[in-house]
Amino acid sequence: MNQADHTYLQLCRYILENGTKKEDRTGTGTLSIFGYQMRFNLQEGFPLLTTKRVPFRLIASELLWFLKGDTNVRYLLQHNNHIWDEWGFQKWVTSSDYDGPDMTNFGLRSQEDEAFKAIYEAQMQRYQEKVLHDDDFAALYGDLGNVYGKQWRSWEGANGQTYDQIQYIIQEIKRNPDSRRLVCSAWSASDLEHQQLPPCHYAFQFYVVDGKLSCMFNMRSNDVFLGLPFNIASYALLTHLIAHECQLDVGELIYTGADVHIYSNHIEQVQTQLTRDPKKLPTLTIKPGVASIFDVELDDLQLNDYDPHPTIKASVAV
Numbered sequence: 084m085n086q087a088d089h090t091y092l093q094l095c096r097y098i099l100e101n102g103t104k105k106e107d108r109t110g111t112g113t114l115s116i117f118g119y120q121m122r123f124n125l126q127e128g129f130p131l132l133t134t135k136r137v138p139f140r141l142i143a144s145e146l147l148w149f150l151k152g153d154t155n156v157r158y159l160l161q162h163n164n165h166i167w168d169e170w171g172f173q174k175w176v177t178s179s180d181y182d183g184p185d186m187t188n189f190g191l192r193s194q195e196d197e198a199f200k201a202i203y204e205a206q207m208q209r210y211q212e213k214v215l216h217d218d219d220f221a222a223l224y225g226d227l228g229n230v231y232g233k234q235w236r237s238w239e240g241a242n243g244q245t246y247d248q249i250q251y252i253i254q255e256i257k258r259n260p261d262s263r264r265l266v267c268s269a270w271s272a273s274d275l276e277h278q279q280l281p282p283c284h285y286a287f288q289f290y291v292v293d294g295k296l297s298c299m300f301n302m303r304s305n306d307v308f309l310g311l312p313f314n315i316a317s318y319a320l321l322t323h324l325i326a327h328e329c330q331l332d333v334g335e336l337i338y339t340g341a342d343v344h345i346y347s348n349h350i351e352q353v354q355t356q357l358t359r360d361p362k363k364l365p366t367l368t369i370k371p372g373v374a375s376i377f378d379v380e381l382d383d384l385q386l387n388d389y390d391p392h393p394t395i396k397a398s399v400a401v
């Protein structure tokens with residue numbers, strides 16, 4: 084059974100038919116709806132879409148990065164993960180330390196202007212090298228500010244004391260699984276000015292019934308073609324990891340989105356994906372013996388029987 088692809092494709096179809104043209108911060112333009120919910124039964128298989136290839140390795144390394152409480156893209160680069168590069172790069176090129184060619188509006192310009200694209204790529208390569216090999220540079224420009232890792236693992240209270248929301252949730256699930264307070268919030272009003280990108284998945288909550296762990300996650304803004312397949316798989320993986328540690332089965336994953344949009348330069352890609360028939364979902368195995376989710380490494384996670392349709396390329400809006 085694979086209901087997951089159908090559920091996702093139904094959302095895509097719904098936006099194409101009912102979405103309103105809406106301008107956005109990146110200048111790309113979107114088709115957007117406001118308010119949508121989807122449910123994924125995690126017992127059916129691991130919800131990694133099969134109607135295009137979704138790179139599980141990038142999703143897993145990003146989630147482990149959050150769980151480590153890390154906010155610096157150096158860890159991602161060390162794992163050959165480039166999904167956050169543009170947001171660190173932006174911090175560098177808009178600073179007084181930047182001494183290269185003008186990078187104003189690099190996201191859109193690199194899609195429209197081939198000559199600029201080559202200049203941009205050279206600067207991006209310089210950025211990546213510096214983050215990887217220059218500690219001072221990485222501390223300044225690799226760090227994305229108080230993003231997910233910081234809020235999840237060391238939320239700062241008014242008194243300067245820090246709170247580990249993930250540790251709290253795990254302890255509570257073990258001690259009092261009926262709790263209705265198994266919430267993690269990444270949205271901190273006082274931190275908005277200290278973040279390269281305010282959290283898109285800003286809160287999630289767990290629920291235990293009949294020995295199964297379910298999770299609901301909320302998104303204020305969601306890029307349906309590039310972001311959402313990652314977000315679904317990431318929260319599915321988080322639910323599996325916490326269930327594993329708490330000796331529970333997995334239940335349901337519930338998604339609630341607010342401004343749910345397809346970028347205007349992703350419409351063709353979505354239409355291609357809609358012509359494809361879903362295949363069997365993969366399954367996930369966590370290496371036995373990994374006791375704490377904070378010790379999990381990439382090699383402890385194994386995705387089985389993933390045989391998707393080919394990748395569909397698209398540019399990310401910055």
Ligand SMILES: Nc1nc(=O)c2c([nH]1)NC[C@@H]1CN(c3ccc(C(=O)N[C@@H](CCC(=O)O)C(=O)O)cc3)CN21
Nearest residue numbers: 137138165166167306309310311313395396399400401
């Ligand atoms: N516009 C936008 N969409 C997002 O989904 C997004 C952001 N911005 N900003 C922050 C993070 C970064 N995320 C990203 C960024 C890029 C891809 C992406 O390009 N995915 C490609 C594969 C990329 C690769 O192989 O390196 C894909 O085909 O899924 C996915 C998620 C999710 N978030």
Ligand SMILES: O=c1ccn([C@H]2C[C@H](O)[C@@H](COP(=O)(O)O)O2)c(=O)[nH]1
Nearest residue numbers: 108283284304305306307310311314
């Ligand atoms: O996990 C993520 C992170 C980001 N996004 C998307 C949603 C929007 O398209 C952009 C963020 O732009 P804002 O103007 O701050 O809303 O990134 C995502 O889908 N998933």
